Amino acid sequence: MKDPEEITPVQEEENTMEAPRKRSTRPRGDARRREILDVTLRLYAERGFSSVSLADIAAEVGITQAGLLHHFPTKAALLLAALQERDDRNAAEDRERRASGMDFLTTFLDLLATNEKKPALVQLSTLLSAESITADHPGHDWFTARYEEIVADTTRELEALLDETKMPAGMTARTAAQWLVGLSDGLRLQWLYNPDALNRHQVVRQFVELLRPYMRG
Template identity: 40%
Template sequence: MSRGGRNEDRRGEILRAALEVISERGYRAASLAAVAERVGLTQQGLLHHFPTKEALLVGVLEARDQWDATPRESWRLDLLAALVDYNATRPAIVRTFSALLGESVTGDHPARAYFTGRYTVVRADMAAILRTAYGERLPSGLTPEQVAPLLVAVLDGLQYQWLLDPEAVDMTAAFRDFLVLLGEETPS
C-alpha cells in the first residue's frame, strides 16, 4: 500500500474516533488527546493529520457527508423516508450531528459556517424534491421554497425528539405521518 493510502486510512480512523468522542462528550468537551488515544497516536501525531481541533471537526462533518453521499438528483420524498429509517439504525451518528448542529448556533463555533452552507444546499434540495413531486404548488397552495424549510425542520426536529426519548417517539412512523399530511402516503 502506498504512503498516501496509509495516510488516508489513518485519517479515516482518526475521523471515526473523533466522531465517537464528539458523540459521547460534545465538541467543546472533546479533546484532541482523547481522539489520539483512541487511535493509538500521541496528540502530536494526531496534529500531523489535523493541525487544529477545528480542522478535525470540519473533517468529521465532511466525512459524514461522504459516508451518506447520494446523488442529489436521485432524491425523492420516498427516499427521504428511507433515510429516516436508516438514521434510526445509527443513533451515534445522529447524536453527533445533532449535538454539533446545536452547538454551532453560537457565533464563534467552528462549524457554524459549515452548517449555514449545508442548510442553504439542503433547503434547495428539498425544494427540488417537492417541485418534482408537486410542481410549482403543493396541494396547500404553498410553493416548494416555502415548504422546504418546514420539511427540514420536521426531519431535524424528529431526530432531536427521538434522541431524547426513543421509546416515546418513533421517528420513522412520525415522518411517514408527515408524508400523509403532504398527501404523499395514505394513513396506515
C-alpha cells in the same frame, strides 16, 4: 588504457536506470486519516465537540498528539473534516438508494429509518449542530451553509414532484421543504430524549402523505 570518460554498455545501462522509487506511504496515511475520523466522530457523538480534546482523540487512536496534528493541524480543521466525512457517507448512501430506483421522498424516509438504527450518528449531528449555533464556533459556517443546501436541494426535488397550482395560497415547494426539514430536525431531538415513545420516520411519513394531493400527475 581506457579513457576515463568512456562508458561501457553495462555502465551506461547502470547510469541510465532510474533510482529506486520510495514506497508510497499514502495508503497507510489514508488509513490512519480514516481511523482518526472514525474515532473523532464516535467521541464527538458521545461527548460533544467542546468536551473532547485533541489529546483525547490521539490517545484513543494510539498516536501522539503531534502525529494527530500531522493529519489535522487544528481542532477546527479536524471538526470540519469529521463533518464532511459524515456528510460524504450519507451522500454515498443516498446515491445507492437513488441508483436502486427510489424517488426522493422514499429515499428521504428510508434515510430516517436507517438513522434510527444508528443513534450515535443522530446524536452526533444533534450535539454538533447545537454547539455550532454561536457565530464564533468553528462549525457555525459549515452548518449554516449545510442547512441552506439541504433546503435548496429539497426544494428543487419537491418542485419536480408538486404542482404548486394545486396548493393552498401562500404554500410553495420551498415552504413544504422547510416544513419537511424542520419537522425531521425537531422530531430528531424528541426521539433522542425518548426513542421508545416516538417513531420519527413514521411521523414524517404521515406528513409526506399530506403532500400527496398536491403531487403532479
